[in-house]
Amino acid sequence: MMTTEDNDDKQYKTILIIGAGPGGLCLAHSLLKHNEEKGQKFKVEVFERDSSPTDRWQGYHITLQPTGVRSLLNCTPKSLHSKLQEIAIPDPIKKLEDNTFSIVDQYGKLLFAPPNLQTKNIFEFSEIKDEPTTPVISYRDRIRDVLLEGIDVTWGKKCIGYEEVEQGVWALFEDGTKEFGEILVGCDGIHSNIRKQKLPNLKINNLGLTIVAADIAPTKKQIDRLFSISGGSLCKLLLGTKGDVIMYQMRYLPIQSKTNISNKDDDYTHYRLTITYSYNSLPEDEVDKLTYRDDESPESRFPNEEEPKDIINNVKEKLREYRPNNELTDLIIELWSLVPITDDSTIYYPFNTYHKPRRRPLRVIDPCSIEKWPTTRVTLLGDSIHAMSPWPGLGTNIAMKDAYELSQSLFKWSEEENEVAGNVDWRSCIERYEKEMRLYGSEATLISINETLKLHVRYNSKFGVFIRNITYKIQHIISKLVYLFKKVKKT
C-alpha cells in the first residue's frame, strides 16, 4: 500500500553525492539551503569512503581567495557562518597578520608580495571582486568539521562505479550495496572512480615534480626566528635555485595548550604550521609517462609503505644539497625534524589524528584535455575533474565554486519546461554547468601549471637567478603602483 510519505517521497529528486570533501559538502549544503526558496525538493545523500570523520587527518592550512569564500558563504546556511568565521577562518589579527602572502629567495630576501586589501573578516573579504589581493589562510580540517554539521553523511561507503538507467542512476559500492538517485555527482577527489568510468580518455599530467607536505607545531621562538630571517607573511614561498620550493602556511594563533604550562613562555607556546617541500624530479621522473590516459594510471613510484623516517631524511638531504649553507636552511631543516614519524612519537603533536607523511608525484587534470563529453545523469566537481597543483592556492576555491554553480543550475530543473521562466530538463541543467565549469576549471588548472613550473625552474647560472629575481621585483613594484593608482582614483 502506498502511504502519504511514499507519495511525498516521489516529489523528491535524489542527488547522490560521492565524497565528503569541501566540494561534496558544499554541494549538499547548497541544495538543502536553497530548496525552499527555489521551490524545489532535492533529497541529498552523501557517501564517503572514510569510516568516520576522524578516520584520516583532514588538515593543512589552505589559502582561500574571495571567489572561494563567496561560494562557501553562498552554499552554506547563515547558521554556519559565525562558526566558519570563528573556528575555520578567524578574522585577521591586526598588525600581526596584515601580511598574508610573499615570495622570497633562498636567503629570505623579499621578491614579490601582492597588494593586501586588508579586510576585517570573511564577509568583507568575500565582497572583493575582480581585484588581485592576498588570500586568507584557513584550516581545511575545521572547514570540513563545520561543513559536516547538518549533513547526514553515510560513512564507510567506497563507491566503485555506477550504472545508468533511463530514470536515473545507481551508485555501486565496494560492500556490494547500491543506491538509486536521479543524478550522481562525483566529488571523490583526484583519484575519482566516477571519473575513471565516465571519462577514461581524460589526460592526467604528471608535472615531473615531487611533493611532501606535513603539519607541525613549532614553538613561538622558532616562528619568531623564521619571521626575523624571512619576513612575517603567513603564507610564504621560499624559492631555491635547483628547482625546489619550500612553502609554509600558518595563522598567528597559538595552539591551545592541553597542559598547565603557561602560554606566555616562548618555549611552550606552539603554533600550527603547514610545511611543504617540492622539487623538480626530472629526469628521475622520465621513467613515468608525463601524460597518460586515466585508464592507464601507472603504479605510484612512492608506495604507501614508504617509511616516514626515510621520507623526512630524504627532504633534509635534498635541502642540504640544494640550499645555501645559511641560518634559513638550518631553521627549515629544524622544522622538518618536527614532523612525527610514528603515531606514538614523543614530538609535540597536538592534532587528534596522526598524519603519516608521504611523497607524491604532482599531477594535474585539465577538463579541456578532451573534447566535450556527452551529458548524462553523472557529473563531476572539484579535484575529480580539475585537480590542480597547490601553489596558486585555487583547488578548494574552485571546488566550492563548482558546488555553488552546479546547485544553481540544478534549481532550474523542472518537469514543466518553460523557457521564459528559465525552466529546463535535467540534461540542460548539467550541460549548462559542465560548459562553464570546463572553461573556468581548465583556466585555473593552466594557471596552476604555469605558476608551478615557473617556481620550479632549475638554474645553471647566477645570471639566470638574477633575471628571475629582477622579474619578480619589477612585478612587485608594478603591482603596488597599480594598487596605489586604483586607490587614488577611487578617492
Ligand SMILES: Cc1cc2nc3c(=O)[nH]c(=O)nc-3n(C[C@H](O)[C@H](O)[C@H](O)COP(=O)(O)OP(=O)(O)OC[C@H]3O[C@@H](n4cnc5c(N)ncnc54)[C@H](O)[C@@H]3O)c2cc1C
Ligand atoms: C599540500 C596541499 C596544499 C593545498 N593547498 C591549497 C590551498 O592553499 N588552497 C586551495 O584552494 N587548495 C589547496 N589544495 C588543494 C585542495 O586540497 C583540493 O583542491 C580540495 O581538497 C578539493 O576538494 P574536493 O572536495 O574536490 O576533493 P577532496 O578534498 O579530495 O575530497 C574528496 C573526498 O572524497 C572521498 N572519496 C575518494 N574516493 C572515494 C570513493 N571511491 N568513494 C567515496 N568517497 C571517496 C575522499 O575520502 C574525500 O573525503 C592543496 C592540496 C594539497 C595536497
